[in-house]
Amino acid sequence: MLLLPNGAVLLLLVLDIDGTTTRIERLISNLKLAAAVAGFDPRRIDVYFEEVYRGARPFLNNLREGAGAAFGVDSGPRFEKFERTFHALEKTMPYELVEGAVERIEWARSHSVKVAFLTANGLEASRKKVSYGGLDPGEFFFATANSRFIKPDPRAFQDVLAEFKVDGYNALHVGDSNSDYYVTRLKIEEREIEIANFCGVLSGVYGEEAFSKLGVGRNQLLPSVAHLPDFLKVA
Secondary structure, eight states: OEEOTTSOBOOEEEEOSBTTTBOHHHHHHHHHHHHHHHTOOTHHHHHHHHHHHHTSSOOOOSHHHHHHHHHSOOSSHHHHHHHHHHHHHHHHSOOOBOTTHHHHHHHHHHTTOEEEEEOSSOHHHHHHHHHTTTOOGGGSEEEOTTSSSOTTOHHHHHHHHHHHTOOGGGEEEEESSHHHHHTTEEEETTEEEEOSEEEEESSSSOOHHHHHHHTOOGGGEESSGGGGGGTSEEO
């Protein structure tokens, strides 16, 4: 079995997709292609992600909010064209999984750990992305933008816990952004309650400085999901 740093037995591993399981470069490329088709300056996408990586601005999972931040436009014909083009690209362009991601997923499963994916994207695109690495999407549970709650709403993670009947103490969410972190935190007034364990990877949209601003320590960060054995202990 696998143990978390706090000594708890890991029963459920929940992974973000873009930047954690799949390489972030494809997402950025699709956004830039969609921007060009809609008449926006694709270079604004690079600026946006550079600022997110440094922690100068939060990552916005919502495409409308992200377009507003990058282009200053979040409605109207141009945005709608951008949105349509991006979603079409997401369904057709092949994604490359992060090196070692498949091996680590199978490694966790070999230790009787259930694996699920929690993403802000739609179900069809998410299942296709995972399949590019040779994984069978039918073997995994997906909580997506089609679900009742999406990241960073902590109820999205609670839905996953309920699906597997696992306590958050025995669950680990691995992600690459602020929304991945906050989905494991329930805020009541000014107090944050941890509803699950979190591990950040630096292979996606957030860098170490950005995670540090969230309060995520270096001991909770990995270069990529391939380094999960550095975070978990085999008992």
